[in-house]
Amino acid sequence: MQNTDCTFICEQFTEYQDNSLSSKIRARVDTHLASCSSCSEIYQKLAGVIETLHKLPTLQASSDFNSTLLSRIETLNQETVWQKFYHSSSSRVAGYAIAAGLIVAIGINIMIDPISPVKTGIQSNFAGEQIKPNQPTESLAEISDSSANHPVDSLTLQNSTINSQNQSMQLVSGKK
Amino acid sequence: MSEKPLKTDEQLIADFQNGNENAFVELVDRYKDRLVNFVYRFLHDMTDAEDMVQETFLKVYKNKHAYREIAKFSTWIYTIAGNLARSELRKRKRRKTYTMSDLSFDDNEFTPVDPGKDTEGIVFNSYAGEEIMKAIYALPEPFQTIIILRDIQELSYEDISTILDIPMGTVKSRVNRARLKLQDTLSYLKE
Ligand SMILES: [Zn+2]
Numbered sequence: 001m002q003n004t005d006c007t008f009i010c011e012q013f014t015e016y017q018d019n020s021l022s023s024k025i026r027a028r029v030d031t032h033l034a035s036c037s038s039c040s041e042i043y044q045k046l047a048g049v050i051e052t053l054h055k056l057p058t059l060q061a062s063s064d065f066n067s068t069l070l071s072r073i074e075t076l077n078q079e080t081v082w083q084k085f086y087h088s089s090s091s092r093v094a095g096y097a098i099a100a101g102l103i104v105a106i107g108i109n110i111m112i113d114p115i116s117p118v119k120t121g122i123q124s125n126f127a128g129e130q131i132k133p134n135q136p137t138e139s140l141a142e143i144s145d146s147s148a149n150h151p152v153d154s155l156t157l158q159n160s161t162i163n164s165q166n167q168s169m170q171l172v173s174g175k176k
Numbered sequence: 177m178s179e180k181p182l183k184t185d186e187q188l189i190a191d192f193q194n195g196n197e198n199a200f201v202e203l204v205d206r207y208k209d210r211l212v213n214f215v216y217r218f219l220h221d222m223t224d225a226e227d228m229v230q231e232t233f234l235k236v237y238k239n240k241h242a243y244r245e246i247a248k249f250s251t252w253i254y255t256i257a258g259n260l261a262r263s264e265l266r267k268r269k270r271r272k273t274y275t276m277s278d279l280s281f282d283d284n285e286f287t288p289v290d291p292g293k294d295t296e297g298i299v300f301n302s303y304a305g306e307e308i309m310k311a312i313y314a315l316p317e318p319f320q321t322i323i324i325l326r327d328i329q330e331l332s333y334e335d336i337s338t339i340l341d342i343p344m345g346t347v348k349s350r351v352n353r354a355r356l357k358l359q360d361t362l363s364y365l366k367e
Pocket of ligand 1: 005006007009032036037038039040
């Protein structure tokens with residue numbers, strides 16, 4: 001492009017080809033192309049490029065595209081169902097309850113006898129003597145009962161359970 | 177024989193939003209080839225292209241309620257697919273810097289052509305599709321995207337304007353610049 005007019009003309013090529021230029025500018029492009037070999041060459045090449053682009057072969061998705069997609073969606077749905085379950089407040093609280101229960105159970109187990117596996121009934125009887133009667137068992141029952149309807153309560157309960165666990169551990173160390 | 181008129185894309189996505197999964201499958205059938213064609217032009221790998229189109233449909237599936245009736249479904253899905261393809265491309269280009277020799281078309285050493293050289297002998301329509309695709313791949317991303325949207329997907333300026341979120345005038349001038357740039361790149365690569 002030798003001069004500013006060439007630049008201007010080249011800028012019009014797309015619209016020139018689309019036939020969307022005003023008649024005045026279209027005439028200007030026509031006149032310029034007739035007299036400027038450089039621009040006219042660029043224009044012809046451009047037309048060739050566009051033609052080739054339009055003629056590019058159309059690709060097709062593979063025959064198992066839909067089945068692969070549908071199985072990915074199925075996986076996604078299963079994940080979503082699980083996530084919903086996991087994130088819903090009631091199941092989360094249930095999770096807390098189970099966790100709290102485990103902590104209590106482990107605490108009691110350590111307190112009584114860290115090696116031999118003792119039956120739960122004996123454990124709580126023994127623990128009852130050491131701490132306050134039935135406290136850990138009660139907490140657990142309350143948590144699981146209240147978990148569905150009173151998430152805040154059960155959170156508080158969880159804390160109290162942890163406290164009672166600390167208590168029991170202190171008692172154990174005091175005993176030794 | 178009277179056939180039921182085809183539902184528009186917008187009616188189908190509305191049906192899907194209301195829980196009709198068959199409407200989703202219908203949209204997949206309408207768009208999978210077009211989108212594979214579209215994404216392939218960026219990535220040059222059929223497996224990657226299909227995978228990315230699957231991602232696109234998964235996004236549509238997961239975010240069906242994000243679609244609002246004010247937009248055409250086609251521009252919405254092209255936007256999703258285009259964003260995925262371009263971000264993948266950026267990742268790739270960061271990993272590998274293309275050298276001009278990667279883009280030469282034969283085993284001959286690459287020699288840039290003097291733009292002022294007399295090219296009278298060239299048959300203008302003789303560019304092979306593969307040459308053009310390599311040249312498109314070598315273009316800077318904004319040019320590449322606009323060429324793919326306009327000259328391969330043959331979308332309207334209006335749709336491109338929506339997809340790229342730029343004014344129509346900008347689309348037109350960018351198409352023009354991209355074509356000139358592509359033609360320029362081809363001239364270099366051709367020799
Ligand atoms: Zn000129």
